[in-house]
Amino acid sequence: MNRILAITGLVLASTGLSGCIAAAVPIAAAAGVVKTSQDSKARKRSKRQQTAPAPQPGQVYTTEDGQKVQVTNLTALPTPGEAAVAPVAAKPVPGSVPPEMQFLYGSGEASALSLQAYAALWTYVHGELRFRRDKSQITSVVMTRDSTLTSPKFGTCGKRPMAVVFDVDETVLLNLGFESDAARRGPGYDQGRWTRWEETGADKVEAVPGAAETIAALRSDGITVIFNTNRSASTAPFTIEALNRAGLGPVTLGDTLILRDDNAPSGKDERRWQIAERYCIVAMGGDQLGDFSDLFNAKDLSTPARRNTTSNTLIAPLWGHGWFILPNPVYGSGLKGGMDEVFPKDKQWADPAEEKK
Amino acid sequence: MNRILAITGLVLASTGLSGCIAAAVPIAAAAGVVKTSQDSKARKRSKRQQTAPAPQPGQVYTTEDGQKVQVTNLTALPTPGEAAVAPVAAKPVPGSVPPEMQFLYGSGEASALSLQAYAALWTYVHGELRFRRDKSQITSVVMTRDSTLTSPKFGTCGKRPMAVVFDVDETVLLNLGFESDAARRGPGYDQGRWTRWEETGADKVEAVPGAAETIAALRSDGITVIFNTNRSASTAPFTIEALNRAGLGPVTLGDTLILRDDNAPSGKDERRWQIAERYCIVAMGGDQLGDFSDLFNAKDLSTPARRNTTSNTLIAPLWGHGWFILPNPVYGSGLKGGMDEVFPKDKQWADPAEEKK
Numbered sequence: 001m002n003r004i005l006a007i008t009g010l011v012l013a014s015t016g017l018s019g020c021i022a023a024a025v026p027i028a029a030a031a032g033v034v035k036t037s038q039d040s041k042a043r044k045r046s047k048r049q050q051t052a053p054a055p056q057p058g059q060v061y062t063t064e065d066g067q068k069v070q071v072t073n074l075t076a077l078p079t080p081g082e083a084a085v086a087p088v089a090a091k092p093v094p095g096s097v098p099p100e101m102q103f104l105y106g107s108g109e110a111s112a113l114s115l116q117a118y119a120a121l122w123t124y125v126h127g128e129l130r131f132r133r134d135k136s137q138i139t140s141v142v143m144t145r146d147s148t149l150t151s152p153k154f155g156t157c158g159k160r161p162m163a164v165v166f167d168v169d170e171t172v173l174l175n176l177g178f179e180s181d182a183a184r185r186g187p188g189y190d191q192g193r194w195t196r197w198e199e200t201g202a203d204k205v206e207a208v209p210g211a212a213e214t215i216a217a218l219r220s221d222g223i224t225v226i227f228n229t230n231r232s233a234s235t236a237p238f239t240i241e242a243l244n245r246a247g248l249g250p251v252t253l254g255d256t257l258i259l260r261d262d263n264a265p266s267g268k269d270e271r272r273w274q275i276a277e278r279y280c281i282v283a284m285g286g287d288q289l290g291d292f293s294d295l296f297n298a299k300d301l302s303t304p305a306r307r308n309t310t311s312n313t314l315i316a317p318l319w320g321h322g323w324f325i326l327p328n329p330v331y332g333s334g335l336k337g338g339m340d341e342v343f344p345k346d347k348q349w350a351d352p353a354e355e356k357k
Numbered sequence: 358m359n360r361i362l363a364i365t366g367l368v369l370a371s372t373g374l375s376g377c378i379a380a381a382v383p384i385a386a387a388a389g390v391v392k393t394s395q396d397s398k399a400r401k402r403s404k405r406q407q408t409a410p411a412p413q414p415g416q417v418y419t420t421e422d423g424q425k426v427q428v429t430n431l432t433a434l435p436t437p438g439e440a441a442v443a444p445v446a447a448k449p450v451p452g453s454v455p456p457e458m459q460f461l462y463g464s465g466e467a468s469a470l471s472l473q474a475y476a477a478l479w480t481y482v483h484g485e486l487r488f489r490r491d492k493s494q495i496t497s498v499v500m501t502r503d504s505t506l507t508s509p510k511f512g513t514c515g516k517r518p519m520a521v522v523f524d525v526d527e528t529v530l531l532n533l534g535f536e537s538d539a540a541r542r543g544p545g546y547d548q549g550r551w552t553r554w555e556e557t558g559a560d561k562v563e564a565v566p567g568a569a570e571t572i573a574a575l576r577s578d579g580i581t582v583i584f585n586t587n588r589s590a591s592t593a594p595f596t597i598e599a600l601n602r603a604g605l606g607p608v609t610l611g612d613t614l615i616l617r618d619d620n621a622p623s624g625k626d627e628r629r630w631q632i633a634e635r636y637c638i639v640a641m642g643g644d645q646l647g648d649f650s651d652l653f654n655a656k657d658l659s660t661p662a663r664r665n666t667t668s669n670t671l672i673a674p675l676w677g678h679g680w681f682i683l684p685n686p687v688y689g690s691g692l693k694g695g696m697d698e699v700f701p702k703d704k705q706w707a708d709p710a711e712e713k714k
Contacts, residue, residue: 097699099692100457106660106699107691108646108653108667112682113470115668119677120477177706183696184707193708204706209668289465296465303463310465311472311566320476325469329686334464335456339540342454342463349534349561350541351550 097183100329105176111209113327117285118210121324122217125164125283130221138162141284141322142276149295149309152318157280164218165275167286168229168239170328172211172248177204179330198235202242208326212247224279226256228271228291233259267294287328292318296333303337304344451543457686458540462533468566470684474642475567478681479574482521482640487578495519498641498679499633506652506666509675514637521575522632524643525586525596527685529568529605534561536687555592559599565683569604581636583613585628585648590616624651644685649675653690660694661701 097106104110129138136158142165144153166172178197182189215225231239236253243249243257251257258271268290275281289296289310296306309315319325329335339348454463461467486495493515499522501510523529535554539546572582588596593610600606600614608614615628625647632638646653646667653663666672676682686692696705 095696097694097696098456100460100686102692102694102699103457103686106664106694108664109644109682109685109689109691111664111667112646112676112680113474113684115673116477116677116682117470117473119674120473120480123477123480123677176700176704180696180700180705181707183700192710196708196710197706200709201706204704206704209673287466289469307463307465307468310468316472316566317476319469320473320480323469325466325473327470327684327686328466329457329460329684332466334466335459337454337459337463339452339454339537342459343533343537343540347533347561347563348537349554349558350538351553352557353549353553 095184095186101179101183104170104328104330105174105179110327114209114211117324117326118208118214120320121164121283121285122214124321124324125162125218125223126221129162129282130223135162135280138280138282139322140276140281141318142272142281143293143295145273147293147295149293149315150313152314157282160278160280161224162222162282163224163226163275163279164283164285165226165228165272165281166211166215166284167288167291168227168231168243170208170287170330170332171285171291171326172208172215172227173242173246174206174208175201175204176206177201180204195232195235198231199238202238202245205242205246207246207248215248223282224256226258226275226279227251228258228268228275230260230266230268233261266290267297269294283322283324285324285326287326288332288334290333292323303341306334452541454540458536461527461685461687462531462536467684471566471568474681474683475565475571477677478521478640478642479571481678481681482519482575482580483578486519486639487580492519492637495637495639497633497638498675499629499638500650500652502630504650504652506650506672507670509650509671514639517635517637518581519579519639520581520583520632520636521640521642522583522585522629522638523568523572523641524645524648525584525588525600527565527644527687527689528642528648528683529565529572529584530599530603531563531565532558532561533563534558537561552589552592555588556595559595559602562599562603564603564605572605580639581613583615583632583636584608585615585625585632587617587623587625590618623647624654626651640679640681642681642683644683645689645691647690649680660698663691 132138136156138157139154140157141154144155147153169175175197178194178201181193181197218225227243229239236257236259239259240249240251240253240257243251253259258275260266272281284292286292289306296309301309310319489495493513495514496511497514498511501512504510526532532554535551535558538550538554575582584600586596593614593616596616597606597608597610597614600608610616615632617623629638641649643649646663653666658666667676
């Protein structure tokens with residue numbers, strides 16, 4: 001019941017108008033920065049493994065029946081005394097399209113998820129907020145500096161103009177070119193490659209389904225659309241071109257396009273709070289929890305606890321009512337966890353027929 | 358503009374009440390049948406590879422610096438004369454948790470997507486439909502028999518009582534036990550194992566985040582909740598137990614729980630139309646496009662065309678307004694397509710630095 005009260009408090013009264021407009025176009029983009037730490041770990045691991053005389057990834061052998069096979073993957077074994085089963089990340093095979101990319105970039109299911117998210121955002125902003133008589137009582141959806149995940153706090157907006165803040169990669173923009181290259185190459189993230197992608201890939205992107213129409217509709221309603229992204233400030237002209245080509249512009253650098261300065265933190269809270277000083281942020285869209293609050297990326301938050309905060313706290317009622325999430329199983333800070341973290345121990349199962357053997 | 362008119366036609370007038378209740382709990386389930394053909398291919402391939410004296414998956418070696426490494430994955434090389442890059446399905450490593458499972462079962466992002474979908478469903482049904490004065494003018498969201506994807510048709514409901522139809526697996530129920538077993542074993546789907554899962558796993562499931570609260574709220578509003586699933590009619594008591602344990606019951610077999618009879622087709626249209634003869638289906642929830650219409654699974658529909666039908670047709674405005682989709686990148690009919698089907702040719706990119714080498 002707490003949850004119900006919380007959302008009522010945030011949404012307050014609504015008007016007699018219900019917005020029933022849905023839009024349609026496809027996008028989703030890749031937040032390169034989020035990948036860095038995970039993938040640099042993967043790189044380190046594979047370097048250590050490339051020491052003779054053990055087989056090496058890529059090495060070719062001939063089997064007894066004459067077939068050639070190639071070692072594609074090695075894992076370091078736990079040293080004696082460690083747990084017997086060490087979870088190892090699945091490794092994509094170069095040249096194939098891994099299932100998470102098939103889903104995000106190729107399936108109608110992911111397209112539908114995106115359209116649904118943008119339809120919900122439009123209904124919320126257009127139907128529930130735009131026609132309020134006393135706009136000064138509208139609540140910002142940015143958590144205040146003294147918030148915690150179990151005690152989120154929000155302020156009212158006063159006279160600031162309404163804005164919606166979006167992440168860019170895989171939120172409004174699908175990085176089709178970069179991910180096609182990643183699928184062809186197989187595992188391994190390279191920051192230099194991502195930078196070259198920002199610089200040369202502006203025509204190899206598409207809008208996430210629903211993003212371009214919803215953003216155009218928000219602007220025509222007089223609501224400012226702001227992009228808060230970890231794309232680099234040093235490649236600004238190319239990011240602006242990519243947004244324009246995908247039908248997501250126009251943007252103004254420093255006002256409606258906020259990039260990450262070199263050496264600035266990847267966390268977005270500071271930039272969000274700066275935007276919130278100038279605008280009333282009535283909705284946010286992103287594909288990562290960090291697009292809503294840096295608190296989700298606290299180092300001491302375990303995988304199950306991180307998941308739990310989205311559903312079993314006062315955060316829960318925000319999804320679809322101010323906070324709008326887009327699908328992205330391809331990369332990001334949600335792709336973590338070994339067996340016991342992803343599957344609660346009391347929910348694990350083993351096939352009884354196999355157990356008997 | 359056609360899209361906007363279409364949705365307005367479907368939704369019609371709405372009331373002055375806006376439902377602002379969100380709910381929270383976690384689920385998602387596995388449609389075994391879809392997996393079969395893909396995975397049996399993978400099994401065949403890996404058998405061929407397990408021939409000495411080449412390294413074998415699982416074999417342990419010691420590197421020069423004394424570290425122990427294990428061969429976890431091998432791939433068969435193309436025979437000379439074959440295309441240089443033959444797309445090969447990505448191979449999960451037994452004992453690890455593949456990224457798509459980390460996302461669906463372990464991430465806060467997927468939990469948020471589910472909560473958002475259920476919040477949208479609740480807002481739609483409770484806010485826009487329940488308080489209509491003339492309920493006979495409410496439109497069913499089940500496409501009529503003479504529909505096509507480019508020309509979807511819907512009828513009005515007359516005096517039939519309102520109902521919401523849900524798929525079960527990975528829509529209202531997360532098959533944590535089955536998927537934990539699948540992650541431990543690595544690739545390979547086994548119909549017998551899925552049947553044993555239906556029979557013995559009723560306590561190893563959870564509700565999808567948002568499902569249990571939304572379903573309870575719908576029922577307390579006087580709206581009938583019906584499950585239309587491909588789980589087998591022969592294991593009915595176990596499926597009922599699983600639904601009850603996850604907090605999704607009660608159900609009545611044959612009325613609010615529709616299972617698949619042995620030898621019946623996996624398509625759900627016939628069962629949907631039978632339900633629609635008794636109820637006014639005002640909303641549907643599913644994780645697969647086949648949970649909304651079998652037309653999406655037509656054999657002549659290419660991967661890009663299938664994706665396109667969800668966003669660039671009169672289907673688009675249904676997402677979030679009558680049709681509600683839940684995330685599932687782990688299995689299903691959306692996980693298809695090679696490089697050129699997932700990534701449009703004119704959007705593919707290659708790192709210019711690598712090209713120069």
